[in-house]
Amino acid sequence: MNHLNQKYFETETNLDAEDDTESEIAVFTRDTKIKDVRYSLVPIEYPETSEEEVAYIYHIENWEDPKAVFRDIQYSLCDDSGSFSNVGCPFFGKDMDDPENKKWIQVKKAIKHCGDIKTYQLAGPNILKALHTKVNFETNPFICEDDYNNTSENRITRILTQTMIQIAICCTLQVVIRNIVGLTQKLELKRLPCSVEFKMLTPLNLQRFSFVILISKGIHTHPPPPLSKTSTCIKSELRKLIENSKEQLINITAQQLVSGHLLKSVFGTEMVAEIHASLNNIDKLRYLIARVHNQQHPHGQGILGVVYDFYQNTKEIKNYIQKISFFNDGHIMILCMTNEQAAKCIEFKYFEVDLSFKRVYGDINEFEFNAYEEKSRTIITFCRIFTNIATKEAYQKMFETFFEIVKKLSNKPAHFRHIHSDSWVCVLADLNQVQALGLGKAMKKMDPTRKAKEHLQYVFKSCHIYYKKNVDHYPYCADTKHDMLEILKANSSEEINQIFGQIKMRNEDGIQNWLEYYQKPWVLGSLTYHYSLMSYEDWQTTPFDTNIAESAHAMINRTGKSLKLKIAILRGWKHDECIYKRIKIHQQIGIPMSSKDKSDFGKKMQANKRSENYPKEQPVKESNALQKRQRLIMMMTTLKWKLKSARSH
Template sequence: MPGYEKPRLRQFSSRSGVHAIIILRLFGTLLMSTVLGFSLNLIYLATHPLDSLYFSVYSTGLFTFWGLVLGQLLVPAAIKISDILDIQPKRFHRSHVSHMRMDRIRRSANYRNDRLSCCSLYELAVVPLQLFRRILISPWYWVTSAFVFSTFTAHVTTHSSTTLTHSHLPAHVYPSHTPSFRLRGGFDSDSDNESSDDCGSDRETSGKRKRKASTSAPRKSRKGKGRAVSEADSGIRVTVGKGKAQGLYVDEVVEIQSAPEYWCVPQSDARRAYIVDLTGSPECLESTNAPLTVDGFIKKQCQDSMTGPTGARDEGKLAEVLILNEGEGIPCRRSNLTCGGFYTCSFAEQGHPRGCARWDDDSEDVIAAPIRAAKSAEAKSLVAIATQFYESVMSKHCNGAVEEDFPCGGHAVLRKFLKGRSNGKAYFIGCSNWTKDDDITHRFTKIPAGVRESILRKLFRGEALSDTEDDVVTGPCTQITHSANLPNNKLCPRTHFRDGQHVRGALSKNKCPAKILILIPIDGTDLRAVVIPKAGTPHNHPLFPRSKVPFEAASKYKECIAATGPIGTTTLRVDKSSSTRNILDGRLPQEIHPSLINNRRRRDMVHKARLEKFPAGTGMQAVWTEFEKEKSRPPADRYIHAVNTRSDETHVIITMNPDLAALTLDASWIMVDTTFVVVHGKTNEWKLLIWLDGLEKRTVVGRVWSNRATREAFRLVWDGVFDAIQALTGHVLNFKVFDKKSSLLGALGDSEGAQAQGLGDVLILRHMVPQQIGGMIVTDVDIILMFIWKTCIVHFNRGVFALESYLDDLTFQYLLSFPHLETDAEIQEYYNFCNASSIPKLKTWWAHKKSYPWLLPSLNRQLSKINHDHWDLTPRDTNPIEGSHAQDNQVNSTNRSLIEAILLARQLDSDNARIIMASREFGIWENGNNSIRARFTSQATRQQRNRVKQAESAKSDSGAKKLRAKLKASEELARKQDLEIQSLRSQLNVGLAFNAQAQPPSTPRAGGISFYSLRRAFVHMLFSPFVASWFTCCWSLSTVSPFLTH
């Protein structure tokens, strides 16, 4: 995992080590100055009275201060001078290692790792000895010291008369050498000061300010209890009541044949009753689990969320409805339903939607339009985009595993890449429980390119954003949510910010006063109901989008699915099918009802139709179910003949059309191949193809579906094919070389060794091979295959073409010539050439060819034991079966489920068999231009066309080929030179290491002055920290000389 919870301090670096060494050397300089100062004061006190104690203290401080100042100034200056002059001293000093290029240092034989070296007390103790040794052996120190001492002495003597006139001056007239200064000790930290942003990922947003949810108060409406008995002349009596209220009256009765999507509310006190009669369409009550009731269907059709009790069936609580059968009372249960209302965001304006009163289904688009505007604005807001990504990653926990059976469950944190950036991003989303010892199963999410990291970092930290001044995220929310579409967390899907803080709006319910009364007969055979909306009480919300699919629209689309067929049906195929346009009179499914615009609605209906066709699914369980059905059919109608499974989850399914199986007995050869794109998953389709000489047509006679390509799996394949042919025809399929009565000359396939070996195993197990053939004992699979198997020459050429970039032209053309060699001498020369080759790719290719003893004979007519006439009568490539793959995929498409692929292949084979039977009966050929002569003519035309294309391609690629050859030669030369350089470097390093151990480093001689030695000596003098001590001593002596003379 390329990240940590927090950035960690780097280990002790070479730069930090150099700074530490510089401080230690400054400390040595300070110590040296102090020792010299105290020594001079002791000498002075021994020859002068004690009243000069103040001077000794003053001079000691003076020595110490100037030693420290000069050490700080001269040592860094010496480092810079050494860097500028590019000096390489005999021994590398630790104080300037970091100022030289590391690659140059590492190449040196005297390189010493600074991390392993440190200053010791011994080095501090030998400071005086090294100082005097350098003074004695180098004249440059004498000259420099004399010059500095003379300069400082002259300077002090010039000013001595004004500053120091006698030794008994009062203390307040002594010069002050205590300027304010501050030491800059310590290390220059090169670690990243930026703190990790992961710390803010664990913060909750519960402490952020939120507005209170604003709920619009429902309007009060008058309670309509129905008309009195005295008003019966002007009203229609609906029910028979008890007590003083003698029933319920309405002003209008409307009969309808289906339930509408919206119920219109009368604006006055005039009541309206709707009689819903479903007698003519009882299919609308069908459901997956149990049939719907009439009131259940009415509620399902309504786009408003109407909720309430279904009504009791007790005799004392039933209503006698009079308007259903012309005054005859029918006992009905009463279902009083109330509109479920709507939900608004807590950041919406007070009373939103303001002043809404809906009476009918004519309303402005005040719900979808604001939502569309908000989504469009959020798509253009960087803050909204980053916030949506933040909410997306925070809504899910990590799916990794801490232990084998223990889920992680960690939340998302923002981590920084350890090395550089990835796709321009410095951070990624990781798991809070991840450690460096865990595997890669924990969460790892890259930040999309459109998400700004600075905003995302603040969101994880819980910091306020300063760029949230647009109305997109700070304005009032206009979201209105249907109760059926309410999210589980009841949070607003829009992005909101208040005072720069990200907040989530809570969806609060708003009640709607609209009500309806449904009177349903208790007789289940009576498919009628009376619906009475409450008059004068409109809905207080606009029309919701028509997201529910009504029965009429669903019926139309199901009809389209049935016309397309449930096998292999997808939503796209149904929508684009020509039968769909015919059923819908040229309209699109999305145009018959707005709810079908949603892809999920149509996809659910297609999925339901497929479940009805395949209740056991579309995998192996469905295959077993279909196989059990096949057993109950007569053998002539069976298609699935065997289903073999193994404990390692290997499955082999044998399918064959009975009419096509009989054609194999007259075939001259069989051709086999595997296609990999038909079935979704690991299962592949293996085909058995023959050529019908009389009809001049290729035909796939058998198909096998397997998820393994091993030798054992192909044993099941071949054994199942021979069993199916024998069961359907009553004859055994065999090869002519083994049975003179058979017409099968040979088998042709690609270079797949397992399928050829599986065929040989089955021939032996089924005792189809005689013990001797032409005097040769046949007991081995490799020998059997030499008599019947041919390998496709196109597949052989593909393997050689894969080596083209590693071979020269002559070698490449020579390898391609193997299938055409005609003498044993030419074949032996080919063998010797490949065995002696030193090209790695060629050696690997040749080893594969020799690993199967039957493979090379199956490519060359001279090596093969197949009769030469039989060899010439069989094809040399598998182009016929390769062409059948494309044809079948064009008809049945690809990436199908297993059971659907089998059933579609069954239909295709059945159609093909019927065409062949009709062609045999009436003597009409499908392709009249497919005779032997016509095929030769077509081959010649194709060859000529390919030859022209190859010539044009060769002409255009000649220059590129030369460049590739030159590039290859240059790369080979560069590779050899790199190897030679590496060898010389290793030898040089070994020699230098030996010399460094055998001889100690020599010191430079004092004699012999040159420009280089002068420059080196001067830099050495400045670079040494002890020169600072010598300058300090000279300065101190020049300063105190007037006191000594006095």
């Protein structure tokens, strides 16, 4: 029953009226009979009132929040104690559920009063004696009068400045009056009471009777309040905008929302203040965004929120986060991988690992496992591990967990060729000692017959570019740096030993520590094949740098940097899911992921073109006598070594 029963209107004759016309009076309760009845499909922010009462009938069918009728009123409404009761409403007619058909439709009656306002005692009559029953926006009722030299921008809620008096509202709700002569006086704020009464009639069964009645009576004895309350409809649309686009807006700020184009797509304007005047206060938008975020993430978007969603089996992350571990040493590890990533990882003969420091805000960093797929000519990620510690023991736990999850998701064992005669042959990384030793210890658990460092000689390769950058930053002479780089080009282990001898002969400061580190078999075996136990074919067919890992970092960093942990995980998942879907489409239909030639041959051609534009390398100039002397000593040492070799033959 969504129609109003017009049968229960009473007709009275106005005997005093000159035209002797009849007027209809609506009966809402036993003691409430109103002549002025108005209808509305939307909430009204400034409902008109009068001494004879005005009734508003709101049709709230399909409204998300029926209470918007009252919440959108800009006046401050105060509840009276014991002002709630259930009464019959003749306006809605008889209750069809009543077997005797004698009871009126039951409504909940609530009485509220317009709240008082506070002002200063020296306010002019335009404030102290202001009266109104309706608000006319065409006359801009919120602007102060010119009696006190206020500009048109000054509002009644702002501080008013007079010619001889300065007024400031203190936090103790007192007004300090400071005269230019020097006299200071404190005055209490003055309350302006308002006798306007609002009656609210809400049917107990809103599904059957989708109407709400608001009755206002009296005259407001104060200026109309400004538009400080944002309408429920606008807040609902803003909330939907954030909720429905949570992948993009999960960490949005008020400033980002205002400066973007989403507002125009929903509200038709880019100026948030034009949507509603109350949003000119940016804190209201911040509060709304924070409220939506708190509803979606009650435990935050950090480690606590991720753990809560994981154990609640939240749909967002249940298929991506595979394991969360906390260790006694304070190590936190979150491993993220899908079934598709695990299956793809088993197909490759190598993978690259690297630690990224920029994407997650705080102490947690991202440890990635990547590779380059030749068929689709794209970089793919197998796994993302979020960790707060990067020690040898921490890396060991991460590699062991990675092998465990790959086996679990792919239903295939995680094998290395030198141990199991199949699967992975190489792990490529920067020459990070704790990272490499952690990998070696994890492989030792697979095969205890070999030492951890021996396992590294079989599978570990370090980035040549990373090594060259380190050499470039060493404080050694040009000849020493040249010899260090020649290690990568040496044709035999004997030639490498000769280079080490030449470097040692110079006896530069700190060179002994460098020699001790790089003469370790597993370190040297990661740089040159002559000290590696990897087969020559595997050595030549796997990369010599970690450019793939660095490119993977750059790609994912486009989704944001210094993100909260949960946001970083969700965006990483979306990025990986998109890449794998594009690979699948490429395999099924044959449409490439890019028109550029990303094959090895194409990359080499592009590198050659770039090198043509680079200036030719100039020979190293001997800058001082010390370098000349060291060069002479090296030449004499080489000559002696050749003479000694000739005599032995």
